[in-house]
Amino acid sequence: MKIYFVLSVVVFLMVFFSSTKAQTTVLEDFKPSSLNQPGQEYPQVNSQGYARFKIVAPDAKSVKVTLGLGGKGGTELKKDAEGNWVGTTEGPLDKGFHYYHLIIDGGVFNDPGTLNFYGSVRWESGIEIPAPDADFYALKNVPHGKVQQILFHSKSTNSEKRAFVYTPPGYDQDQSKRYPVLYLQHGWGEDETAWSNQGHANLIMDNLIAEGKTKPFIIVMTYGMTNEIKFGSGLRNFNIEPFQTVLIDELIPYIDSNFRTLSDQPNRAMAGLSMGGMETKTITMKNLDKFAYIGLLSGGTFSLEDVNNTPGFKEKVKLAFVSFGSREIENQGNRGWGGNPKENAEAIKNAGINSVFYVSPETAHEFLSWRRSLKELAPLLFKN
């Protein structure tokens, strides 16, 4: 009987707190978002995760922010006494980074208060809701690696292509040391700036290395939409060949001849988020002689079929890392990702694969899921 009593109390408290949560008063401790342009007071975020906006457009008919509770519908702003358009999200937003924009009189514009981040095939406004674990991607007084912009010639596309390369702290001091390399891809509508801008990949690595939690390695981030997918055409028309050619035949040789890399298969990894996960899976499974560590971040899973039908998988793949945000798992169930990701991860683990499955708590298909995934993935790389 005792256990039922305890359970009843727990259920009561759960119902009580979820109902009080809905009635929570919005705390007036709003501060400028950390991603605001220098000197800009808005947008602001409070300690509960509510976002507040203020837009100057005195003669506008309507101003809306495409950001709101659960991402549904956004937030309509209202004109205040001074003629500014102001408004607060109906509820708290998920922790971490969100893209958004304004709809002013029916047109799409960015919030002049914030920095821009490339997503949805445009430079979008960005806002940051402080996460309880924000320290792991914070800019701190630790030795810093560098993020280098490189331009390399691509014969297959007859163009000069751009990539960003993270080299760890100390890379320039000890000229005899060589490093393993992770190729890390962005998602659909993003570009090669995403992982260092909104992903903070460099700061995550600086902090992990400072704490001795990961081997130092190089990260290469390039543009994965080589065949120029337009809005609306969608992933169905995605052809991996153009990007695979740039990556395998052009970028990897460039990196191996311009950086002090360890260029054998056990020292090369590839990971990607969303569409970049799909690219990672497709490319690595065709090129297991080149990649030993594979990470799919909100971008598919490895099934037992994948393992069994891919010659060499068991011998060559040293890590099959799969991660999602918890809200993706809740929302998708076991649909849409090529089978239940957790079950898939367990099945290939039982088949002898070094399979790691990670779920980011209380995040969706957004960058905090992927920052956390990189933090989990990095220490597992280049161990064998």
Added chain:
Amino acid sequence: MKIYFVLSVVVFLMVFFSSTKAQTTVLEDFKPSSLNQPGQEYPQVNSQGYARFKIVAPDAKSVKVTLGLGGKGGTELKKDAEGNWVGTTEGPLDKGFHYYHLIIDGGVFNDPGTLNFYGSVRWESGIEIPAPDADFYALKNVPHGKVQQILFHSKSTNSEKRAFVYTPPGYDQDQSKRYPVLYLQHGWGEDETAWSNQGHANLIMDNLIAEGKTKPFIIVMTYGMTNEIKFGSGLRNFNIEPFQTVLIDELIPYIDSNFRTLSDQPNRAMAGLSMGGMETKTITMKNLDKFAYIGLLSGGTFSLEDVNNTPGFKEKVKLAFVSFGSREIENQGNRGWGGNPKENAEAIKNAGINSVFYVSPETAHEFLSWRRSLKELAPLLFKN
């Protein structure tokens, strides 16, 4: 008499052409600006240098572009049959890069068609009017250097500061080679991104090096508004000390210990545009034991007084480079720049200084003046 006849014809032709110019029909060969976001058709530029804008905001009352003939007043857009706001500048714009923004219903927003560039203490829209000499800053199939983002700890400000470092092609191949360094500063309201984003400093160097026109050297670009000048407070309140401390005591030692530099005075230069020129002049003249080459780009001049009143100037300064856009000279005459810049340059040349004065044709206080100035300056550096 003959000479008067010739002069009359010349005057007639000048009047004739200037009046026909005003009546010139706008050629309908508009193409998307090279700085547009991927896939965006507008803004567009024609072969004469007119700019055309199209903004979607069907319910707006008014849409204006802060870009127009002579920078005066901007361009009012009008609603077309499909409900888009469209308009073309009244006349051709100067060649090169221009910052601008939209004023929609009284509020300041960016054009969603273009990339953003940091200027005027905000991320502004940018447009590029093709220049006849655009080839020198074009992205071409030549060996490319790298632009590296570095983060260095600043004790004096108790913060982690950012800089971008250009290393020339080949820097990573020959590990025994060391390079001279140019410290290159942005203008007021800009930041450390300006010289590589809108300035194309890396491409200018890549192209000069490929043609054998300059020694390869390192360029360091950092943030020069250390004391956080706000809009309106102006340059009068500028105190050089905070930035000088970061540059001299923190950044230079960081660069010399993290890059393969030649760290003696004959191998260090400083240059800057506008406010960055003022900073360059102030800092180098106090630190002639550290800098041998000095460049002021639309940012002051060196007078004979400067030379005579600065101990060591004649012995230590290997180059005093001063440049302006031609329209600055026209507009300013000999006011506002500490004396007539051309006369100043000649006076110090006569006093034995290696003084070089350059005027960029048909450009104003804008980036094409400074791209061209860097192209002129680079080959003169580190010669002695």
